[in-house]
Amino acid sequence: MSESPRSAPPKRMDDAVFELLYQKYATDVLRVSYFYLGDRQKAEDVTQDVFVKLLTSCPELEEGKEKAWLLKVAVNRCRDLWRASWVKRVVLGSPQLELIPDERAVDERLEKQELLKAVHSLPAQFREVILLHYYQGYGIAEISGMLDLPEGTISSRLSRGRKKLEEILKDGDA
Amino acid sequence: MKDPMEEKLQDLPRAADEAFGGLQATQGLRNRILEQADGSRSERKPLRWLVPAMSCAGVLLIVAGLFMTGAFGGGKTGIDSLLVMPEQQIAVVAQGNAPSLEEGQLTADVGGTASISQNAGGGMLVVDGRYYCLQSGKVSSSVKGSYLGDARYVNSVSGQGGVCSDCLSDGTGIYTVAGMEGAAVVADDGGTLRLFRRTSCGGIATVGGESLRDTLRGDVEMLSLSGVGTLDGDDARQLMNTLFSCASYAGSESRESGTTLTITYTNGVKIKLYVSGDRLMGCGSWNCPEFFSAFRGMFY
Structure with missing residues (x-):
């Protein structure tokens, strides 16, 4: 009997690949998220979510398209956060982008x-x-x-x- | 002719790099990512039936509590009574689960008010005179306990009552961590839970008759001492008992060092404390050579 895919041990991205992608692109992900949201803490959260997803979902990334994948996940997450906080923005006003x-x-x-x-x-x-x-x-x-x-x-x-x-x-x- | 806006936008990368040059993905963020990735793989799925059951039980308890405290009686309307609930709950935490906060009982070596730079240490929260520092980016929603109050944003944090912070926006809900009352709290920042662990600040460490045990309360699952190793189960719990029974208070000063003790609780919360020699830096600093020699003895 073939083994069910559910019983397979969870995959995890190779640490060396993660380190390389983090060193190369994490700051870009962080800055784009900050530019989008205007909130440093939330931008860090987005970056955290993006790289945790990278580590735990092990996407099949085409060579040279890694950054595009990271930014795609980041922008989608930023969009969710931006939509979710609309009440706060309406009541308190949009966050000011602090340089x-x-x-x-x-x-x-x-x-x-x-x-x-x-x-x-x-x-x-x-x-x-x-x-x-x-x-x-x-x-x-x-x-x-x-x-x-x-x-x-x-x-x-x-x-x-x-x-x-x-x-x-x-x-x-x- | 080229769109003038197009020309301006060509300069956007350079302008953004200059403007956000100070914003870097740090090693701290990297560590948080690795910790969360490890946690999310081992996290247990909550029992689905438990959520509605606990919600119903919670509603019943609140209603019963309101009747017992006479909130539905007297001259106040129902809405007025509910509005004063947060303050009542904070008072219960301060006087019930933890010792009272009379000034004379402070075990700190200096009293008074602490001024905190916004950039120092990632942020501070005060709940009725007890100081908490931001421990990690996010924690699982399953650790959220009872409501303590809403944070009031301040630039300097005083040792007075109430809930205030130098890093959370006004109105952020603060909750206990179930089973870790007095040791940690969580702030619900728009659905994201941020963990704050007990710390010392401005000369104030433990308050009232608190001991080190009160500031690290909770069911310990694992202990990791950097450069030495990791212990779990009974070994970890026995060592924590050694720590609690032998540690002596060495002052409210707490400083960073290259060695850390990570305490992992059964609810998944991780608290990281600095270690300097035989001294543990948590809520104040605590000498405990017995603990560290026993820990090292397990490996060497």
Whole structure:
């Protein structure tokens, strides 16, 4: 009789692979999550969830697509958290994006800060495509795969996101 | 012509890297991930029937409690009575399960108010004069015990009554950890439970007639001393008894070191304490050469 798959011992990713992926991509996952949520503690929680999922679910990752998988899980988790906290945001207002610059970067660049805050203040559907495209450098086809949305939707969201950003920066609402 | 917004956005990676340069995935976060991954594989599934049964029992107990305390009587409306419940519950915890908090009974070497930097040690919580520090990112919801009150956010934490914190937002619900009352609490931060373990702060360690046992209360399953080894079952429990019976209070000072003692409780909670020589840094520092020599003796 063949053994039921349920009785198989739980798999776990090889420690060396985990260490490598953590060293290479954890900071990116953390920063994208922070950029999305504007909450450092929650961004750490998301990063924790993403890497725990990586360790315990052992996904079959195509070589060179590891970061895309990590960011896909992170963005989905951020989206869940963002939706779940809408009551708090309505009552207390959206979290302010606090910049956490490297101590070595001393000269404050107001225009860049405004841009970052404006991106953070975009509605979530535009924010996530802007982050993945402009911050993390993914193409439309890749983002379409990551977010399970048609490429046309991604293009349209990028275009509308840019327009909204322009309005926000013009009005100084960031 | 190129969209001017498009041009600005091309600069986003550089702007973000400059702005978030101080945000790094640390070794601490990595350790938390590894701990949670280990925990999630060994975590037992809760009995499904137990949840509704416990909920019903809880509702009955609350209703019975309200009648016994006269909350439904007197001049107050039902809503008014419910609104004052958190304060009553905090008082019960302070006076019932743990000794009273009169100033003269503080065993700390210095009294007074502690100012806490927001960046120091990851955050602090005070429940009626007892200090707790953030221990780990998240813990299982099964450890959540009874409601203590809602945290009030402050920039400096004083040793006064009530529930306040320098790291939790106003209104975050604080709960006991079942079976570990006085040793740990959890904060329910939008469905995420954060564990806080007992610590010392501003010269205040144990309060009232508390002993080390009160600050590490709970059913111990496993002990790990870094660089030495791990013990579980009766060996671990016997060693904890040695610790509780032999440890002597050495002051409220508690500092970080390279060696740690990790106590794993049967409910899955892990508490990590620093060790310096024969001194354990928990809620204050405690000398216990008997404990450490017995621990090492099990391996060498």
